[in-house]
Amino acid sequence: MMQKEFQSFRNYDPNSINFHMRVDGKGRNNISMTIGPNFKEVAIVSPACVTQWPRCTGDGNFGTMWGPTEVNKAKFTLDLTDSTIGDTANGDWEGFSKFMTTIDDKLLDLIFDNQLKILKKTGLSREQVKMVQIRSVREKTDKLTGGVNGYAVQLSKAKFAWDGLGGSREQSASIVDMNGVVVNEGTVAPGDVVATTMYPGTVYTGVGGDKFGIQWTFDDVQIVCPRSRLEKKETVSAFSTQSYSFAAPYEAEMIAVQ
Secondary structure (H helix, E strand, C coil), X not given: CCCCCCEEHHHCCHHHEXXXXXXXXXXXXXXXXXXXXXXXXXXXXXXXXXXXXXXXCCCCCCCCCCCCCCHHHCEEEEEEECCCEXXXXXXXXXXXXXXXXXXXXXXXXXXXXXXXXXXXXXXXCHHHHHCCEEXXXXXXXXXXXXXXEEEEEEEEEECEEECCCCCEEECCCEEECCCCCECCCXXXXXCCEEEEEEEEEEEEEEECCCEEEEEEEEEEEEEEECHHHHCCCCCCHHHCCCCCCCCCCCCCCCCCCC
């Protein structure tokens, strides 16, 4: 298998993404995705983002309330969110979100132009076709209010993959540190700031009847900054604009033991 050439998403022009549709031997429509005039494989390095629901080691999502009941169907999962990094907004999120949105829009155009072949329908407007698209950048909703409280990109990787010989082989995701060095028995925790090598696993159609979209997968995960390091605050910006006439520097008092 040829090794993927991962590059920062900033090095790619999403407008140069190509989608190709062909019919396989069973009469099914398959869609592939390449980039550039040489039709290279899309393989990108994400920006550093806060992850909130990672399952990157062990049995992945097996045994969780949303995971499979058979370990051979387990997946490693990772989400990249727009959450602030510490007290600072993620400056790369807007560019990354626009990058992913442009790719989704190009897929939407293909499905709209071929709606009879893919969706078995005609006369749909572009907005109507968009309603059945699973977008790469998805809304996060607040469980209490139901309102939107952010955005995330979801990625997954099968724990077991086809080995080309009729069986399956076990896969893993390498966990590396800020310098790219593999961390033995490393794990990714909710709240960590991570980057990942990612690529389109498949362009799917017909899911849930007529849903379509891109299933993004990942290979390796870099822990750019552990959550524990972010939690060690030196200042709290929310108090920086407050002023009081009676304010005074804090000095630890020595309490004499009687």
